[in-house]
Amino acid sequence: MSTTPPPTAQAAAGAVEAVKVYGTGDTEVRALDGVTVDFDRSRFTAIMGPSGSGKSTLMHCLAGLDRLSAGRVRIGEVFLDDLSDAKLTELRRDKVGFVFQAFNLIPTLTAAENITLPMDLAGRKPDAGWMDQIIGIVGLSDRLSHRPSELSGGQQQRVAVARALVSRPEIVFADEPTGNLDSRSGHEVLGFMRYAVSDLGQTIVMVTHDPNAAAYADRVVFLADGRIVDQMEAPTAERIIDSMKLLGG
Amino acid sequence: MFRIALKDLFARKRRLVTTAIAVVLGIAFLTGTQLPSVTLSDSIKSLVGDVYSGFDAVVRSPRTQETPFGQPIRTQVPASVVEQVAAVDGVRAAAGVVESPGPEIIGNDGKVVGGGFGPPTLAYNWIDDDALRIGALREGGPPTSADQVVIDFRTAESLGKRLEDEISVATTQDGVRQYRIVGISGLGDDGSQSTGVRPLIFTTAEAQRLLDQPDEFNYIVASAEPGETQLDLTQRIGTALPEWQVLTGEAFTAENQEQISQFVDILEIFVSVFGYVALFVAIFIIYNTFSIIITQRTRETALLRAVGATRRQVVVATLLEAVVVGLIAAVLGLAAGFGLAALLLRLLSGFFTISSSVPSLSSGVVVLAVLVGVGVTVLSAVIPAIRSSKVPPVAAISEVSVDRSDLSLSRRIWGAVLVVGGIALIATGLAQVGPNPLYQVGGGAVAVLVSVAVILGPLLAGPVSRLIAGPFSIGGRVDGRLAGENAARSPKRTAATAAALTIGVTLVTLIAVVASSIKASADDAISSSVQADFVVATASLASFGAIPAGAAEEIRSIPGVAEVSPVRFTLLRLLDPVGVATASTSTTIPAGQLGAPSDAPPGEDDFALGIDPATWFDVVASGDLEGSPEDLVAGTMAAERRFAEERGWRVGDTIPVYFVATGVQQVRVALIYDEPLGQAPIWLPLATFEPNALPLFNVDNQIFVTTQPDADTAQVQSDLDAQFADLPTVQVQDLQEYIQTQTGPINTFLGIVYGLLGLAIVIALIGIANTLSLSVLERTRELGLLRAVGMTRRQLRRTIRIEAGIIAVFGTLMGLVIGILFAIALTIAISADNPGVLKFQLPVTQLVLIVVFASLAGVAAALLPAWRASRMDVLEAVSSS
């Protein structure tokens, strides 16, 4: 929390009137119903909302894993809506980091190989200094040659975050990265993410149900029924809980 | 329970098909050969029955010898016997039959018709009696002068000839000359059929002249007066002519039917061997597929167990699934077998008139297909089924879906027992110790292959996969690295998939190495021993007497020619009591045969060359001679050294020899030589050969020609070519061409074998595709993740292709090594019996080609699974469970 973003900072990613519709007719579900949002560079944003409110959908569309029904999303300067599959893949590899709730790692590769995977796929050498820095912070220097099955759940998620960061992406998306962890492991992962934003200047967007996790963020965006219903700067767990009570009630 | 298993089966139809396809192919090959042979035997039997139906009795010479080429050889009967037969009470009519190979038809392209493949050409004489004539005229009339001929309708059709056209015929007597076609005939009452022969029907005198058997017939046939039975007639003729062999028309027909059936039987055995190979490969694939499916279903099975299914129910359900797959495969296999049978029949209809081109389905074939289909599938599924029943109910909540277990101790022990036992079996088999050496070698080879698949393969799969992946992971490339790890993560699965390929490659390698060794040895033997510059030889190895009499004399007059040495060959029987192996003509006289029995005493059949001692030793290097070529006079022979030693022969010994033409003769060993050609262990000087060989064999088969040191060899060759220019039955070859024609048949044989073994490899490739599809399915989430973090579709496809390549290279290399080891064992075994005959030689280019081809084919097998994997939806994949 030593660095604050410059006020002129261009948003790292954003959506304009984003609509996502699943199914047709009777079974039609509007998972996103006109979402307009910007995620500022070098900030840590949390997305919260009831189950089924469209959090994952928004994140998938922003990350180029899924396409919108209407509206636009962009990463940096690039609008994703008219990119080919090959270009989207390239963009995911070079500009986006992703952390899932579980099964983030390739079981046949070591921790180190999992971390450098996006760089290897791109055929680029990771920046050695940056790599060391990340690994040092993750605190896994002595576990680098281990396979995922030999790591704890928390360690696995930290490796996943390290992988998401290694190519210095424009933005990192994390969908309930601590959802499967006990609170101690969860704090290790969240602390690492916080550090990556504050001290390394990375941009992270995280979906979570846990107010304590969301409190690590600089800002919280609340979704309900596919719309943005509220947001909060410099959140604390108590204020989040209050807000959620309002929304839920 | 059963319903659950079936539901699962039909829910995945593609997997069902790929699992069954291996069995389908195996069954197709087994039944494909059974189906036409039923039809073939039937139609050939009835056809041959028809052809000879007019014969009530057949009179022929008792002097006969079996040959390796089917028909026994036999001396002729003088024309005077025809009258004697006709004079016997009860004989309505008698006629002499000329029937012999020799003349060849020259096609419109100037080449010999048939040329080694296809129905052989036989010369016949025209028989006036309607009942005794073979076949019927369709058009025209009988030949009435020496320049006329009757041909059969098939030959006429294939050459586009009509009545009154000329046809070119090559004979030893005249070279190539024209005959006028005066009649077109066929077999059967209406002349609409044909058997595996191209007849050329001349006047009796012309036929006898062409075959150099004046006033002689190959056999005599008689028809009975009304009311006379075949047996009575035969008995009466037998009593009247005790020095000749007499048999009923029925016995004669049966003999001929038997010979043709043997040909069909050999064809059938040959093709079904490949069916068994395919089924053997299929076992690995089915086993593998069921293993993977059952591992993937672990959770489902555990759930079933948790809600109360017994172990037995789990096993039975899996086996029932196998039964269904087997049944489907049997039905499809039968259908494919039908197609194959129709194809075979089409092919064979070039030889025989097939009564129906639709294969006939017998209940026996259906039972075979079902038994084999269900049997093989269930057998392959037994172990996976038992394993599935051991899944504990708690597995329902655990994560494992890939079998990464290490090799169990019992598996290692079994593997070791199989290896040792297999090697022991092969060793004893090759050393000819034990009850059935052939089965010992075969069984041992199967045991070794299985053990490689179940123990050596899994042990090697991990390290070898990573090794092969090495070059693809250079520079931190992830696709190669991932492919290597994927192949290594489940060594048992990789090994079992590769094993299917190993079998095919082992067989191909074995045959390639042995064939190359045989060729190299022949090449060596010929080039080191034959010192001729040119060899004049018959165009096909199967043609008799194609080199005209007197050709050798004419060659001598070509300027620049030094030596001219003609060679003939015949079959003889050594009556030497020391004979190593003895063959004997059947001592049981067939039913319906009377009169003199075959007069060949028991002995050992061998080939002998007829040589000219004055020139032969100048054209062929024969090592240190014991005795002198001058000693080879009438009544003597030369013997190969080892052959003589085995029999304890020395120069000066007299050996009783049976010749078909002249009966038992005492022949003195005058010379012992080192056999360089591997053709015949006995050389007869022409002075011994000519009086004792049948006219059929008393013609030059090859003529070796050397040139003078200062001669212009190119000129000599063109003079030789000019001399035989209008004789397509004869080829002038230099030494290199000669070697090629001598070893040529090996290549033809190899081509057929490769084609059929290719099938085993195709099945193995289907197995690779199958395993990869299942692997892709079980790694859906992982592949989705890779795509999510930026793996391109191309990279993903490449990863899967490399994995397939690794499996293929692994399987191929194992096959290559085992195949070479088998070939070495075989060479050692052969060399133990015949030192120096077989020289081990690796066909390096061919082996490299095999590896490259099999590996590329493996990669090709991955195209579909790779494409499917790259198409899958990333989001769905990452969120799949």
Ligand SMILES: Nc1ncnc2c1ncn2[C@@H]1O[C@H](COP(=O)(O)OP(=O)(O)OP(=O)(O)O)[C@@H](O)[C@H]1O
């Ligand atoms: N592939 C799909 N097909 C149809 N409907 C879908 C699909 N994916 C999501 N939905 C629907 O879209 C809505 C939003 O889903 P989404 O997964 O974004 O919710 P979420 O906020 O992430 O919920 P949770 O907190 O439970 O993860 C839900 O109503 C869901 O049922």
Ligand SMILES: [Mg+2]
């Ligand atoms: Mg969600």
